[in-house]
Amino acid sequence: MSRLNRVTDKGAEAVLRWLRVLRDDLLTVRADPLPPSEWLRWVPHGFVCLAAFVVFFGDLNQLQGYGKIGHGQALMVAVGQCGAAVLALRRPVPALWLSLIATLAGAVLARRMLMAGQIDGFPWPWHAWGIATHLLVLLLLALRVPTRVSVEALALTGLLTYVLQGLWGAWNHSSTGETAVVLFTVAVVLGSALRGRREARAELGRQTTLTAEERARRTLLEERSRIARELHDVVAHHMSVISIQAQVAPHLVQDPPDELRENLAGIRQNAVEALTELRRVLDVLRSEHPAPGERADAPQPTLDRLESLVENTRAAGLTVTTGTSGEHRPLPPGVELSAYRIVQEALSNVLRHAPGATAHVTLAYDPRGLRVTVVNTGPDREAPPSAGAGHGLLGMRERAVMLGGRLTAGPWAGKGYKVDAYLPAPAPPATESPPQDGTA
Numbered sequence: 001m002s003r004l005n006r007v008t009d010k011g012a013e014a015v016l017r018w019l020r021v022l023r024d025d026l027l028t029v030r031a032d033p034l035p036p037s038e039w040l041r042w043v044p045h046g047f048v049c050l051a052a053f054v055v056f057f058g059d060l061n062q063l064q065g066y067g068k069i070g071h072g073q074a075l076m077v078a079v080g081q082c083g084a085a086v087l088a089l090r091r092p093v094p095a096l097w098l099s100l101i102a103t104l105a106g107a108v109l110a111r112r113m114l115m116a117g118q119i120d121g122f123p124w125p126w127h128a129w130g131i132a133t134h135l136l137v138l139l140l141l142a143l144r145v146p147t148r149v150s151v152e153a154l155a156l157t158g159l160l161t162y163v164l165q166g167l168w169g170a171w172n173h174s175s176t177g178e179t180a181v182v183l184f185t186v187a188v189v190l191g192s193a194l195r196g197r198r199e200a201r202a203e204l205g206r207q208t209t210l211t212a213e214e215r216a217r218r219t220l221l222e223e224r225s226r227i228a229r230e231l232h233d234v235v236a237h238h239m240s241v242i243s244i245q246a247q248v249a250p251h252l253v254q255d256p257p258d259e260l261r262e263n264l265a266g267i268r269q270n271a272v273e274a275l276t277e278l279r280r281v282l283d284v285l286r287s288e289h290p291a292p293g294e295r296a297d298a299p300q301p302t303l304d305r306l307e308s309l310v311e312n313t314r315a316a317g318l319t320v321t322t323g324t325s326g327e328h329r330p331l332p333p334g335v336e337l338s339a340y341r342i343v344q345e346a347l348s349n350v351l352r353h354a355p356g357a358t359a360h361v362t363l364a365y366d367p368r369g370l371r372v373t374v375v376n377t378g379p380d381r382e383a384p385p386s387a388g389a390g391h392g393l394l395g396m397r398e399r400a401v402m403l404g405g406r407l408t409a410g411p412w413a414g415k416g417y418k419v420d421a422y423l424p425a426p427a428p429p430a431t432e433s434p435p436q437d438g439t440a
Contacts, residue, residue: 025149026093026156032144033090048089051136056082059129067127068119069109077106081133085140092141096153099137100160103130111170124173125164126180134180135187142191143198154188157181216394223395227402243271302336303363306343310361313347319358320347326365335425338399339363339372342407345392346374346419354417356380369405369424378415396421 056078063074080102088095107125114122126134134157142150158181165177246268250256301309310320331339343361350359357376364371393409396419400407405423412418 021148022152025145025152026096029091029094031090032092045089048085048136048140052082052085052133055085055129055133059127059133062127062129063106063109066119067110067122068113069106073105073109077102077109078129080105081130085133085136088137088140092137092144093149093153095137096141096156099134100157103134104160104164106130107164110173111168114170114173117172120172121174122172123176124170125161126176131176131180131183135183138184138187139191142188143195147192147196150188150192154184157184219394220398223398226395227399239271239275243268243275246271300333300337301340302333303331303339304336306340306361306363309340309344309347313351313359316351318347318351320361321359322361322363324363324365328365331370331425335370335403335423338403339370339421339423341399342372342396342419342421343374345396349392349419350374350376350417353383354379355383357416368426369422372421372423373418375412375418376416377413393419 059078059081060074063069063077064071067074069077080098084095084099084102087098103126106127110119110122110124110127113119114124138150138153138157141153161177161181165175246264249264250261253260306322310322313320347359347361350357354376357379359374359376362371362373362375364373396409397407400421400423403423403425405421407419407421409417409419
């Protein structure tokens with residue numbers, strides 16, 4: 001007995017949950033406007049309003065002429081049904097109830113005339129314009145609400161049809177219940193399918209955007225990691241020099257004080273520890289599979305190797321000229337490395353995207369830094385498909401920004417292209433030479 005009570009209680013709870021779901025889905029007046037078409041904007045809304053206008057006059061004529069229903073009652077039914085079509089543009093669930101109520105009112109009025117024998121063969125319980133209106137309402141509802149709600153609306157419509165035609169019934173009428181329910185089912189299936197397709201396309205667009213953003217973010221991190229690996233040798237060189245100088249300095253001073261020895265020993269120890277940490281960082285950043293032709297232990301290039309780079313580019317079929325302005329001077333290793341890589345990437349882009357073009361590389365030195373300019377003419381034929389990732393400019397820009405500089409790239413002289421980078425590298429202050437005669 002207790003088991004039967006538990007089963008009964010669970011069944012009652014399930015029925016209550018189902019009723020609460022129905023109440024939340026169908027007993028609501030929340031707004032759910034029909035979104036405008038991307039290309040046609042408000043044309044669908046205008047089409048629905050035009051259809052409601054036609055329904056009003058067609059419905060009024062059928063109810064008054066064929067159904068012999070009074071003008072006021074027919075007007076009430078026609079206004080309710082065409083109003084349901086317009087209301088479905090913004091509040092589809094209330095529009096469903098308005099359409100069902102208007103249909104019920106029309107069925108009751110028509111049944112009275114059928115039972116009195118004043119009309120014969122009138123379509124009942126759904127007349128033609130009522131079917132058209134409810135089809136439109138169900139389609140607009142299925143386009144915006146979840147499929148569950150659409151199925152509930154269809155079931156409610158079928159239940160009303162069954163009660164009117166199957167349980168209540170009428171004489172001398174043309175039965176339309178089965179046909180109407182089939183058409184309503186088609187409208188719900190079509191609306192749900194279109195809604196699912198629209199949501200799938202929207203989700204695909206969101207995923208595509210997220211994928212592009214993730215790809216750009218990953219590419220940026222890869223470029224920064226590659227730059228960090230290349231700059232490791234530069235930083236490690238300076239840390240090694242600091243360590244050696246701190247070790248040698250006490251031997252250059254006669255009877256150095258203990259405080260000086262301790263400070264220099266501390267400097268050397270810190271430099272050695274920093275160099276060790278740099279090697280650990282490099283191990284983390286280093287690729288498991290280096291790029292083809294790239295040695296992990298190869299020294300990083302500087303501007304001294306620029307002519308070799310240009311010769312290799314000429315051997316690949318690109319006409320390249322170079323020029324230098326300003327007072328040439330040694331630059332910090334990081335600046336020279338970045339300048340070399342910018343020129344290398346720019347010339348690679350010319351080879352890849354501008355076949356038959358000519359390029360010119362300019363290095364302009366000034367007291368505050370180095371300006372690197374690579375310009376090329378337009379291609380004389382169409383570029384073949386490139387297997388590159390298309391992120392060369394991103395890497396060049398990262399190198400310039402890392403040094404506190406800037407880089408611009410864009411069209412130049414018609415179909416040509418120009419890459420212009422400025423890398424800050426202040427000249428060291430001039431030092432006075434010691435007097436040659438030993439006097440101050």
